[in-house]
Amino acid sequence: MSTPVESDEPTRRDFIHIASGTAVVAGAGFLAWPLIDQMNPSADTLSLATIEFDVSSLEEGAQVVAKWRGKPVFIRYRTAAEIEEARSLDVSVLKDKQTDSERLVPGPDGKLKPQYLVAVGICTHLGCVPLFDPKDTKGGEYGGWFCPCHGSHYDNSGRIRKGPAPTNLVVPPYWYMSDTVIQIGKEASV
Amino acid sequence: MSGQSNYNPKTGIEKWLDARLPIIRLGVDTMIFPSPRNLNYWWTFGAILAVMLVSQLITGIILAMHYVPHPDMAFDSVQHINRNINWGWMLQPMHAVGASMMFLAVYIHMFRGIYYGSAKNPREMIWIVGMVIYLLMMATGFMGYVLPWGQMSIWGAIVITNLFSAIPPEAAGTAVTQWLWGGFAVDGPTLNRFFSLHYLLPFLIVGMVILHIWALHIPSNNNPTGISIKTKADTLNFHPYYTVKDAFAIVVFLMIFSYFLFFKPDSMGHPDNFIPANPYSTPAHIVPEWYYLPFYAILRAVPDKLMGVVAMFASIGVLFALPWLDTSKVRSMRYRPLAKQFFFLFVLVCLGLGWAGAKLPSDLVFATGVDADGHEVGLTFVWMSRILTIYYFAFFLVILPILGLVEKPKPRPASIEASVLGTDKGDN
Numbered sequence: 001m002s003t004p005v006e007s008d009e010p011t012r013r014d015f016i017h018i019a020s021g022t023a024v025v026a027g028a029g030f031l032a033w034p035l036i037d038q039m040n041p042s043a044d045t046l047s048l049a050t051i052e053f054d055v056s057s058l059e060e061g062a063q064v065v066a067k068w069r070g071k072p073v074f075i076r077y078r079t080a081a082e083i084e085e086a087r088s089l090d091v092s093v094l095k096d097k098q099t100d101s102e103r104l105v106p107g108p109d110g111k112l113k114p115q116y117l118v119a120v121g122i123c124t125h126l127g128c129v130p131l132f133d134p135k136d137t138k139g140g141e142y143g144g145w146f147c148p149c150h151g152s153h154y155d156n157s158g159r160i161r162k163g164p165a166p167t168n169l170v171v172p173p174y175w176y177m178s179d180t181v182i183q184i185g186k187e188a189s190v
Numbered sequence: 191m192s193g194q195s196n197y198n199p200k201t202g203i204e205k206w207l208d209a210r211l212p213i214i215r216l217g218v219d220t221m222i223f224p225s226p227r228n229l230n231y232w233w234t235f236g237a238i239l240a241v242m243l244v245s246q247l248i249t250g251i252i253l254a255m256h257y258v259p260h261p262d263m264a265f266d267s268v269q270h271i272n273r274n275i276n277w278g279w280m281l282q283p284m285h286a287v288g289a290s291m292m293f294l295a296v297y298i299h300m301f302r303g304i305y306y307g308s309a310k311n312p313r314e315m316i317w318i319v320g321m322v323i324y325l326l327m328m329a330t331g332f333m334g335y336v337l338p339w340g341q342m343s344i345w346g347a348i349v350i351t352n353l354f355s356a357i358p359p360e361a362a363g364t365a366v367t368q369w370l371w372g373g374f375a376v377d378g379p380t381l382n383r384f385f386s387l388h389y390l391l392p393f394l395i396v397g398m399v400i401l402h403i404w405a406l407h408i409p410s411n412n413n414p415t416g417i418s419i420k421t422k423a424d425t426l427n428f429h430p431y432y433t434v435k436d437a438f439a440i441v442v443f444l445m446i447f448s449y450f451l452f453f454k455p456d457s458m459g460h461p462d463n464f465i466p467a468n469p470y471s472t473p474a475h476i477v478p479e480w481y482y483l484p485f486y487a488i489l490r491a492v493p494d495k496l497m498g499v500v501a502m503f504a505s506i507g508v509l510f511a512l513p514w515l516d517t518s519k520v521r522s523m524r525y526r527p528l529a530k531q532f533f534f535l536f537v538l539v540c541l542g543l544g545w546a547g548a549k550l551p552s553d554l555v556f557a558t559g560v561d562a563d564g565h566e567v568g569l570t571f572v573w574m575s576r577i578l579t580i581y582y583f584a585f586f587l588v589i590l591p592i593l594g595l596v597e598k599p600k601p602r603p604a605s606i607e608a609s610v611l612g613t614d615k616g617d618n
Contacts, residue, residue: 036369039369039370039372039379039383040368040369040372041368041371041372041373041374041379042372042373042379045372045373045374045379065470067470069373069374069375070373070374070375070376070377070469071374071375071469072469072470122375124495125352125495126348126349126352126353126355126495127348127349127351127352127355128345128348128349128472128476129470129471129472147472148472148474148475149349149472149475149476150490150551151551151552164490164493164494164495164498165495166494166495166496
């Protein structure tokens with residue numbers, strides 16, 4: 001019997017091994033993706049993505065909590081003193097540097113409505129709902145919100161001032177459909 | 191399982207079966223294998239854990255027959271089990287209290303392994319597989335606590351799943367959390383998948399336990415002296431000697447279990463978990479189950495979110511490296527006067543971290559005075575956590591590696607037999 005000649009050249013058999021191995025790995029990858037992706041938010045969850053809210057129902061100094069995508073959204077009617085306090089802050093002291101104006105969206109007339117602050121009511125640390133906390137009511141030090149879980153203090157613009165949270169309260173995408181109605185979950189189409 | 195077998199089939203049926211499926215041989219050789227003759231009661235917790243695992247599997251499968259993993263019905267279905275299902279008043283707490291008892295046993299089992307050097311050469315794989323079991327237990331326990339869908343359930347789930355949001359959004363942190371939740375927040379899809387995984391993981395634990403015991407059969411048990419088995423005179427067969435000793439310990443352990451089960455079934459839980467889950471109202475003070483408290487304290491000890499999460503996972507990860515961090519050639523701390531003291535301090539530190547994890551970070555451990563506004567000041571729990579966290583890591587990363595090099599161990603007996611009979615005060 002003749003033995004195959006030893007050679008460093010790849011053989012037809014090597015080619016078949018590599019090609020079939022590649023096909024198996026790629027096929028396993030294609031098969032794995034549906035098994036992984038099924039855990040992502042489903043179509044009905046995604047379809048509940050926007051809500052509308054009439055801010056004219058708010059009283060000055062108060063906040064309401066709207067529910068959006070299973071999360072609380074704070075909508076707060078700030079007093080003139082609170083707005084002044086938020087605007088006068090030197091942003092260089094902040095962990096997550098944002099001016100108050102950068103956290104607002106303009107109304108239909110193109111001007112900001114600084115009295116209405118909208119923010120997702122979930123502490124950016126580990127997801128608790130911070131307590132609404134105008135100055136000296138619940139122990140928060142900056143007149144915004146205070147998270148009882150791990151002690152994060154936010155100011156009335158929702159900016160992190162003290163505590164373990166890494167970033168400011170998230171401003172959700174929203175826009176003024178009219179002078180008094182906002183839609184949360186969608187940005188103004190320019 | 192060192193080559194030779196202790197099984198000798200006698201009847202025709204046994205011989206027939208042994209030639210085709212040697213399952214009796216496997217069972218006999220698993221149970222009749224030489225073990226050190228000096229194992230003390232700290233060595234009974236392996237068997238106790240095996241019993242608890244079976245107990246959790248049986249009660250868990252039963253509870254799954256009555257539980258409904260839906261956010262509108264989960265809370266009520268657990269109440270329904272407790273109030274209406276025959277024996278449900280016993281079976282549901284048996285599962286919940288059983289989880290606590292299992293963690294109690296596993297912590298004793300792990301401390302024993304550290305003290306007697308059971309993790310070290312040649313038992314590294316036993317320890318590592320054991321650590322995988324422990325991680326699976328933590329994941330299983332966490333998801334199980336979510337299922338009753340009370341306030342602590344949902345808020346525990348929110349806080350723990352948000353640990354993954356410490357990954358920056360640009361590095362897929364948001365995508366990972368939404369994938370875990372199956373939505374934009376912890377909700378029905380999260381509960382449903384946790385139920386599925388809570389049912390799956392215990393069977394993975396069973397598989398890992400088989401590997402744990404298989405690996406144990408290669409070098410046999412470590413023992414209180416840490417000296418390797420040298421002759422047959424050092425050993426006793428596992429059955430009947432240690433099956434009987436383990437059985438006695440199991441009975442004592444089940445008595446303690448029964449006390450909690452029948453007289454204090456809710457003492458390990460949290461009253462807030464009797465309030466149905468409300469994703470819009472955070473309880474004033476979220477605490478995990480007691481067996482996670484030390485890690486929770488480490489998480490909160492670090493003021494930075496990502497680094498806190500890293501520290502928490504590192505505190506478990508460092509345990510995997512223990513066989514190589516403990517550099518001493520002497521296994522048992524019985525003969526290591528310095529290591530022994532650092533070890534007992536380590537146990538106290540773990541308990542202290544657990545205490546700190548149960549408190550608000552700003553609470554005072556003790557007051558040293560009063561500030562200008564009349565508030566008491568002193569050592570806060572967050573600062574205590576920081577000090578203890580430093581010791582926790584130093585024990586593994588600094589103390590154990592250095593001690594092995596500088597410590598002068600006491601003389602060890604010549605053999606296990608000599609240590610039992612007291613015939614030899616050798617110094618090998």
